[in-house]
Amino acid sequence: MSDTPNDRKYADSHEWALLEADGNIRVGITDHAQELLGDLVFVELPEVGQELNKGDECSVVESVKAASDIYSPVTGEIVAVNEELDDTPEAINTSPYADGWIFVIKPTETSELDDLLDADGYINLTEDE
Amino acid sequence: MTKKTILNSAHRELNARMVDFGGWDMPVNYGSQIDEHHFVRQSVGMFDVSHMTVVDVNGAQAKAYLQTLLANDVAKLTRQGKALYSCMLNEDAGIIDDLIVYFLDEQNYRLVVNASTRDKDIAWLEKQAEGFNVDINEKPTLAMIAVQGPKARQKVCPLLPDRLGLSAAEIKPFSACWHGEWFVGRTGYTGEDGFEIMLPEDKAEGFWKQLLEVGVKPCGLGARDTLRLEAGMNLYGQDMDETKNPLESGLAWTIAWEPASRDFVGKAALQAIKEKASSDKFVGLLLEEKGVLRGHQKVVLEDGARGEITSGGYSPTMERSIALARVPANIGETCKIDIRGKLKNATVVKPCFVRQGAIQIKI
Numbered sequence: 001m002s003d004t005p006n007d008r009k010y011a012d013s014h015e016w017a018l019l020e021a022d023g024n025i026r027v028g029i030t031d032h033a034q035e036l037l038g039d040l041v042f043v044e045l046p047e048v049g050q051e052l053n054k055g056d057e058c059s060v061v062e063s064v065k066a067a068s069d070i071y072s073p074v075t076g077e078i079v080a081v082n083e084e085l086d087d088t089p090e091a092i093n094t095s096p097y098a099d100g101w102i103f104v105i106k107p108t109e110t111s112e113l114d115d116l117l118d119a120d121g122y123i124n125l126t127e128d129e
Numbered sequence: 130m131t132k133k134t135i136l137n138s139a140h141r142e143l144n145a146r147m148v149d150f151g152g153w154d155m156p157v158n159y160g161s162q163i164d165e166h167h168f169v170r171q172s173v174g175m176f177d178v179s180h181m182t183v184v185d186v187n188g189a190q191a192k193a194y195l196q197t198l199l200a201n202d203v204a205k206l207t208r209q210g211k212a213l214y215s216c217m218l219n220e221d222a223g224i225i226d227d228l229i230v231y232f233l234d235e236q237n238y239r240l241v242v243n244a245s246t247r248d249k250d251i252a253w254l255e256k257q258a259e260g261f262n263v264d265i266n267e268k269p270t271l272a273m274i275a276v277q278g279p280k281a282r283q284k285v286c287p288l289l290p291d292r293l294g295l296s297a298a299e300i301k302p303f304s305a306c307w308h309g310e311w312f313v314g315r316t317g318y319t320g321e322d323g324f325e326i327m328l329p330e331d332k333a334e335g336f337w338k339q340l341l342e343v344g345v346k347p348c349g350l351g352a353r354d355t356l357r358l359e360a361g362m363n364l365y366g367q368d369m370d371e372t373k374n375p376l377e378s379g380l381a382w383t384i385a386w387e388p389a390s391r392d393f394v395g396k397a398a399l400q401a402i403k404e405k406a407s408s409d410k411f412v413g414l415l416l417e418e419k420g421v422l423r424g425h426q427k428v429v430l431e432d433g434a435r436g437e438i439t440s441g442g443y444s445p446t447m448e449r450s451i452a453l454a455r456v457p458a459n460i461g462e463t464c465k466i467d468i469r470g471k472l473k474n475a476t477v478v479k480p481c482f483v484r485q486g487a488i489q490i491k492i
Contacts, residue, residue, distance in 0.1 A: 062420070067421065
């Protein structure tokens with residue numbers, strides 16, 4: 001059974017978005033998504049300073065099976081990327097909600113988070129798949 | 130309706146992640162595909178390949194029939210149990226399927242063909258049998274388990290019934306032995322030593338569990354694919370199909386042109402293609418940058434000409450991305466690959482990356 005913590009919001013494209021104390025939003029992919037993808041072998045990270053609209057493709061995660069696009073859950077500017085993933089992409093498999101984070105975005109409108117699913121909504125979505 | 134092998138519930142007991150594979154409900158992994166891959170290279174793993182199609186060719190003209198049907202020549206098979214890899218071509222030299230044929234005796238051969246091509250293969254085998262004194266007998270009630278890796282033989286032989294274990298310990302690579310309905314070929318699709326074991330369906334689950342008990346790791350189709358890619362073995366439907374001939378699929382070595390007096394289906398067309406000498410080439414690629422090569426990505430040569438990756442992926446043994454590709458024959462030692470619009474550097478290599486646990490190319 002996949003893990004879906006209550007402290008964050010979820011996009012139907014399987015990213016999680018966690019609002020941090022400084023107002024920035026940390027983004028990664030869900031436990032359910034990493035299970036579907038299988039062993040991760042490569043992550044193409046976005047660039048710090050890159051400006052994104054909500055829903056823009058900004059990163060690619062590649063597993064042994066397939067490549068999968070990562071979409072920005074909110075509009076804003078990338079302020080950090082997880083360079084550790086260059087050498088240890090498998091952190092997304094072993095720790096999708098902590099060590100396996102992909103980027104941090106400074107949102108233009110924090111309220112865009114309200115458009116995302118909560119944990120229960122995301123669980124319902126994945127059960128319907 | 131998805132088809133299930135006799136081992137389906139055994140896979141589910143092991144919490145396998147199941148996928149639809151050509152109409153079959155098959156395990157893609159039992160956890161980590163990469164762990165399964167390494168286990169086969171370093172120790173021993175097993176794969177349920179019961180979905181594959183086993184067909185016996187029996188009759189007074191079995192040999193003559195197969196000499197006409199196949200691009201490789203079964204006359205090369207003189208020792209009982211010896212196996213041969215061959216393409217089965219259509220009249221235009223397109224590949225209908227690739228298969229293994231085992232020589233039982235002059236009147237009895239066993240073919241193992243792909244699962245995804247079963248229907249068209251059987252239809253073709255029967256059509257080509259017209260005029261020959263042969264019977265085409267599919268064996269749908271045989272299960273098949275591939276046990277692969279350096280420890281495969283030591284784990285399997287003691288578990289085989291009766292004296293089959295003694296025979297199996299003796300057979301040479303690419304040969305088989307059998308006893309009753311049990312049939313053991315020292316063949317595989319991983320580049321490692323091992324066996325492919327056909328056995329009665331009602332014995333399959335018991336045998337699978339015995340293998341588990343002695344430490345043979347269950348492996349899914351995911352590891353099977355990365356292992357065969359590292360071994361440089363073609364996958365039907367990806368690396369070749371009916372629109373491609375063996376010469377442009379890295380399979381020229383499987384064509385038996387001699388004796389010239391032997392005619393086989395597709396020979397005339399293949400001869401004409403060979404004489405034109407404009408055929409594309411089949412190569413291996415090693416990505417020199419980060420990223421993952423995938424099927425259908427474009428290969429860009431120095432002169433701007435294009436080829437295409439037919440199978441690509443991540444090599445767990447080399448920790449690099451590798452691929453098989455069909456490219457113009459003038460390709461040099463390096464090329465570029467278009468990965469999502471970015472051109473990345475790759476080296477052109479012989480398409481055999483890893484064999485018997487050892488990396489075969491310079492990285």
